[in-house]
Amino acid sequence: MNAAHEVTFTQQGMWVTEQLVGAGTAYHMPLLVNLDGDLDADALLAACAALVERHPMLGQVVVEAEGGLRLVPGAEVPLTKARVTGGVDAAVREEILRGFDLEKGPLARFTLLETAPERHVLVFVAHHLVFDGHSKDVLVRDLAALYNGEPQTPLATVDHGAVERERVAALLPEARDFWKSRWQDPGETVLLGQALRSGRAGEGRELSFTAEPAAVPGLTRFETLLAALHVLLRGYGNDRVTTAVDLSTRPKEAAGHIGLFVNELPVSSQPQVEESFLSFAVALRAGLREVYRFRQVPLVRAMPRIRPHAALVPVSVSYRTRHDADPVFTGLDASVEWTVSNHAVRGALHLQCVDGPGGLVVSLRYDPEVVSDAQKVADDLRLLLERATFAPERPINTLLNDTLEKRWVPSPP
Structure with missing residues (x-):
């Protein structure tokens, strides 16, 4: 995703909400993968890097450009590992609560915590701007395949924002009539x-x-x-x-x-x-x-x-x-x-x-x-x-x- 693509309407609304009223950590989307056994930590972090390359949305930020909002590459997605000497829950909480720089990025991060010999927790946190619930399934499935060395079918590049705008434009007149008679505060x-x-x-x-x-x-x-x-x-x-x-x-x-x-x-x-x-x-x-x-x-x-x-x-x-x-x-x-x-x-x-x-x-x-x-x-x-x-x-x-x-x-x- 090298070209600046349009944001989707949901991304636009979420970005505006963050700018005007803020959301704290309400848009933080965490996921934990517990891994017990003889983990190759370097191989897992390499798989995380390959995952970001496969899914460039994880490395994007939203900026104002060309008269609108565009997705452009942000700061590099961090892949870190650490050994937990205190409580695991406290370390996970800290990762979840750590803020995102919406202007510069990154809007996602991977942290591999070693909690005991042959026990690890991979903490992934992304901002909702670049991630949703179904994306959790995609992320874990692809990450496991990359760690296992399984071949991956390349993904086609799609300008989702532009495609969405065409769909919405076709539906908008009827949608306005629909909600006009139904929506009330x-x-x-x-x-x-x-x-x-x-x-x-x-x-x-x-x-x-x-x-x-x-x-x-x-x-x-x-x-x-x-x-x-x-x-x-x-x-x-x-x-x-x-x-x-x-x-x-x-x-x-x-x-x-x-x-x-x-x-x-x-x-x-x-x-x-x-x-x-x-x-x-x-x-x-x-x-x-x-x-x-x-x-x-x-x-x-x-x-x-x-x-x-x-x-x-x-x-x-x-x-x-x-x-x-x-x-x-x-x-x-x-x-x-x-x-x-x-x-x-x-x-x-x-x-x-x-x-x-x-x-x-x-x-x-x-x-x-x-x-x-x-x-x-x-x-x-x-x-x-x-x-x-x-x-x-x-x-x-x-x-x-x-x-x-x-x-x-x-x-x-």
Whole structure:
């Protein structure tokens, strides 16, 4: 990527947000690869260097040039190794919290920590400007192949920003009509009696749980989870529920590329307590599929009066499905931590979900200043998800009363 390529709309929005309001570490995307055994550390760092060469997006920065924003090469991506003499968690945290120079770069780094004889942790951190959730799979897969000496098929160079602009231009008139009749400022979201309005990014905490919800005919697991979240928010006192959802915009030609291919869009509903969970979830699915038609179009392009923000609404969801087991590093016992906390949150509550061979892992990132009892939120969501998928024909009010220990009271008409 030697020529200056256009940024995508998501990169443009993220860069503007960083310039105007800042995001702290909310856009830091960490990944840990635990490696036990006789590791060839120099070979691994050489594989990291080859990975950066294969995926030049990792070495890019965003600059103002030619009347717009362009991607150009930044400072060299650092590949370092260190021996940990104190706590491993503290060393990892330090790497995650270390800031990025958005103007000069680099926007990614690899740090190999030796934690004990024949025990290492590779800490990778990238800024969201050049990396997304699916990129984690690409990175670990290609890194393992490079370390193992496996041949790699060259990747075609694509100006993703220019290609995206053509797609968005074709969809924009219809998208404007679509959102004009549907988008409204959601105002506050009530959570455990607390009114949430935050669209900022700030310090966050994290807790997680693993779920194995039963399959619901006609629904994907993501649709089921989103419906359960909307029902729970209805139970907390929200007649109209709006959450933001991160949708992939990755085209086929970018399937093997590292980069940022995500668009955050709102999904709204008005759960009726007398209807069954299944009936509501099917209707929510239909509405979600309508939003999918315009997943390539950023909301701010269709509704340009929306101000720069780190979070579109207080509660948001990202969901990624992994079908394969963790890649194999020859001669090593390797495991990957896919949902590592960046110690920040965009908005008040963000659910980062990875649905893989080990089950559905839901990581709740939350602002402790406004979410007073995140553990209860996690417990309520897990229980509601379990009960709703076990008996999806049950009415919503019955599910809520059972889940919320009969403390739920419907809003007055």
